[in-house]
Amino acid sequence: MFKREEAKFLVEDVGAKAIxxxxxxxxxxxxxxxxxxxxxxxxxxxxxxxxxxxxxFYEKREFPVEEDDIVEIIYTSGTTGRPIQKIVI
Numbered sequence: 001m002f003k004r005e006e007a008k009f010l011v012e013d014v015g016a017k018a019i020x021x022x023x024x025x026x027x028x029x030x031x032x033x034x035x036x037x038x039x040x041x042x043x044x045x046x047x048x049x050x051x052x053x054x055x056x057f058y059e060k061r062e063f064p065v066e067e068d069d070i071v072e073i074i075y076t077s078g079t080t081g082r083p084i085q086k087i088v089i
Contacts, residue, residue: 008032011039013085014073018043026054 011019011032018041019029026044033039045057055061075083 004028004031008035009083010075011036014070017041020044020057030054 007028010016015038016036017038019033019039020043021029023044023046026042029042029044033042041055043055043057073085075085077083
């Protein structure tokens with residue numbers, strides 16, 4: 001998986017509004033979100049009971065979806081330099 005600095009780079013680079021993570025990465029995700037203003041939600045599976053600011057992955061919620069919203073962002077490995085993103089719409 002990503003190291004904390006790599007994950008922070010990706011979240012900043014794409015302008016993410018949410019981070020989806022496993023329960024063992026919640027602290028890292030909260031740390032990243034505290035440095036990236038656009039992140040408004042952390043979604044975890046499973047969601048820890050003691051964290052009211054972390055949403056459960058399986059809870060029903062509605063997020064508006066537009067026709068040209070990005071579905072997936074794929075990055076090159078970055079072994080020879082900065083990773084390059086490819087966007088799937």
